[in-house]
Amino acid sequence: MVDEIVTCMASNNDMSDIQRIQTEHRVKLAEFWGVKAGARVLEIGCGQGDTTAVLAHFVKENGFVHGVDIGSRAYGAPITLGESADYIMRSALGKQVKMEFEIDILASEVEFPINSFDYIVLSHCSWYLESHEALLSILKKIRKWGKQLCFAEWDTNINTIEQYPHVLAVLIQAQYESFKQTSEANVRTLFTPSDIRxxxxxxxxKIENEDSIYSPKLQDGEWEVGQVLSEFETELNHLNDMPEKLASLIKSEVSILKDHIQKQEMKPLSTFTFTAR
Incomplete structure (x- = not known):
């Protein structure tokens, strides 16, 4: 199953090993959500389609997955959102997929008929939002569009010390992101499982089932740590309104992060996921 899905992804050409790991994780999510063949799915925050392709595989030829994202087709690297979407829609899964970008789900003109979807999916996209209020507004608006909500985001409750660098990197980013009016960062607002519930x-x-799914091969923890270590000084230098004491605290946290990754293996956070009606 996984190899079949990966062949439909643009990253299969140069990054097949990475894509396979990402796809394996999203297969676990789709299985937990219980996505059925023939279903109609709205995926909010589809990005490059990591979850979109998996959902399309699960709904089969008689189903349909409509992915939307507020980002532009030019966003993302080394493969843009648009390039990835075009590849998926030209692939064997393309007949049951539609992906659209620069779609603000909260815009008044964005509407769907009542109960037009069997599942509404938000998968690893909530931390991109600008605030708690934005997520609440989205969750309220989409209720009338579908029967079941399928949600997934990183679980900030660590189970092993190897997950500590990932959560620390996220906390560091969330602190300086809170001073920005606009951003294209991966972590703009931090939501814990308690916040999301x-x-x-x-x-x-009403949440019916929830779980914390661990996929230890995921590379996201390493990516977030690398992002912090390469860019925190630039971030702090550009935030003139940040109190000096907070800037010093963040530098100390980065020092802790550096010390930790020199002594411990790094593992990604688990994923908090649930279904709700």
């Missing part, structure tokens, strides 16, 4: 409940969703 609360927001889902406030929006009127």
């Amino acid at each position: 609360k927001l889902a409940s406030e929006a009127g969703w």
Whole structure:
């Protein structure tokens, strides 16, 4: 199954090993969500289609996956969102996939008929949002569009010391991102599982099943740590309104991060996931 999906991804040409690991993780999510053949799915925050392709495989030829993302087709590297979407839609999965970009799900003109989807999916996309209020508004708006919400985001509750660098890197980014008005960072707002449960409940969703899924081969923890170590000085130098004491604290946290990765193996965080109606 995984190899079949990976061949439909643009990154299969140069990064097949990375893509295979990412796809294996998303297969676990789709299995937990119980995505059925023939289903209609709305995926919000589809990005380059890592989850989109997996969902398309699960819904089969009689199903349909509509992926939307607020990012532009030119966003992303080394493969842009647009390039990745075009590749998927030309692949064997393309007949059951539609991917659109620069779609603000909260815009008044973005609407779908009541219960037009069997599943509405938000997979590893909530930390890109600008605020807790934005996620709450999205969860409220989409309720009438579909029967089941399928949600996944990194689980900030660490189970092993090897996961500590990932969560520390995320916390460091979230601190300086809170001073920005606009951003294209991976971590713009940090949501814990408790935050997400609360927001889902406030929006009127009732969580039926939840889990924490661990995929130890995922490279995301290493990517986030690398991002912090390569860019934190630039970030701090550009934030003139940050208190000096907080800037010093972040530098100390980076020092802790550096010390830790020299002594311990690094592993990614688990993924908090749930289904709700």
